[in-house]
Structures are given as C-alpha cells and as structure tokens.
Amino acid sequence: MAALSTARAALIATTVGLDDEQAGESPTAGALCPGGLIKHVASTEENWLRFEVSGPSAMSHDLPDGVTWADLAAGTAREILQWMTDHRNDFRMLPGETLAGVIARYEQVAARTEETIASVPDLAAVHPLPQAPWHEQGAVRSVRRVLMHVIAETAQHAGHADILRETIDGRTAT
Incomplete structure (x- = not known):
C-alpha cells in the first residue's frame, strides 16, 4: 500500500498552488486536465475496489440503466453516446466542481481503499x-x-499531470 500512497501523493502534488480554473485547463492537444485526472483516478480506484469486494457485477454501475457491456459492444448509438459522455466527463472538471472538492473525494476513496485492503x-x-x-x-x-493495476494507473496519470502542470505554469511537482 506504500507504493499506492506514494503514487497518490505524487498525483495530488501536481496540483499544489493551482486554482480551480487552472486545475480544469487542458493545455495540451488532448482533453486531459489536472483536476480531471484526479477525478478519473479516484473513480478507477473506487470501481476496482468495488470489484474486489462484490465481484464483476459491481462494475456494471458505470453503464446506463439496463445496458450491459454486451449491449455496448453491439452498440446502439444512444448507449454508446451516453457511456462515452459519462466516461469523458470523468477526465474533466465540470461546472461547479472545485479542485478542493475533487481532492477531498479522492482522499475519501483512498481511505476506503485502505480499509478494504486491510480487511482482505x-x-x-x-x-x-x-x-x-x-x-x-x-x-x-x-x-x-x-x-x-491501480498503482500503475495512478503513477501513469501522475506523470501526465506533471506534464500538464508544467505546460500550465512552468512548474512541476518534483
């Protein structure tokens, strides 16, 4: 768990000193922003830990009501569009979201993960x-x-966030 804590700290460190607007900026060719990366990593960690507790059915909550992964693979436009919109919003800071709120949610997810893993x-x-x-x-x-997987995903996105941060204001977390 120390490796996951280190990766989480590296990710959060990339946002120190950013305001909400900066945390929502996508300064590169892609749509990634520092705050959105934290949202995504929190969601990913939460989903995988829910899987560890409840099995594969726990991961179907990401889909629109009544839609299965098989439906999505077969793909009607409505289901695919809804899933893609929800997934894309996981990488963005939406109106009304704050960096402090995004980090607080991530810290809650991290605390639940620590408790869950300690009980496994x-x-x-x-x-x-x-x-x-x-x-x-x-x-x-x-x-x-x-x-x-969660450690690797967190560390990878901490690297992405460091690049974004340097592009926003020339600073890095290290």
Whole structure:
C-alpha cells in the first residue's frame, strides 16, 4: 500500500498552488486536465475496489440503466453516446466542481481503499472479470493484481499531470 500512497501523493502534488480554473485547463492537444485526472483516478480506484469486494457485477454501475457491456459492444448509438459522455466527463472538471472538492473525494476513496485492503484476508483471492469487449473471455483478477493495476494507473496519470502542470505554469511537482 506504500507504493499506492506514494503514487497518490505524487498525483495530488501536481496540483499544489493551482486554482480551480487552472486545475480544469487542458493545455495540451488532448482533453486531459489536472483536476480531471484526479477525478478519473479516484473513480478507477473506487470501481476496482468495488470489484474486489462484490465481484464483476459491481462494475456494471458505470453503464446506463439496463445496458450491459454486451449491449455496448453491439452498440446502439444512444448507449454508446451516453457511456462515452459519462466516461469523458470523468477526465474533466465540470461546472461547479472545485479542485478542493475533487481532492477531498479522492482522499475519501483512498481511505476506503485502505480499509478494504486491510480487511482482505487473502490477496490471492480472485473474481472473474465482467464481460466486456476488452476483457479476455473467462479472465479473472486477484486482489493483488487489481492493486498493481491501480498503482500503475495512478503513477501513469501522475506523470501526465506533471506534464500538464508544467505546460500550465512552468512548474512541476518534483
């Protein structure tokens, strides 16, 4: 858990001194912004930890009501559009959101993750992955592998956030 705490701290450090407007800026060719990256990482961590507690059904909450991953793969325009909009908004700071609020939510997710992992008796315990176009049929994930994925995702996005920060005002978190 120390590696995850270190990656989280690196991500949050990229926003120190930014105001809400700067935290929502997308200064590169993509749509990424520092605050949106924190939102995305919090959501990803929360989803994967929910998976570890409740199994594959816990990950279907990301889909529009009544839509399965198979529906999305087959794709009617309405379902795909709704899912893409929700997913894209996970990377942005929306009107009314503040950097302090985004960080507070991330800290709440982190605290729940710490509690959940502390209560897991076996890091080798597995759940089948939900059916989705990007998961191999019948694949499973252990708690340990999910944690490694969350650590990697957090560290990767901390690097993205550092580039964004340097582009916004010339500063970096290091």
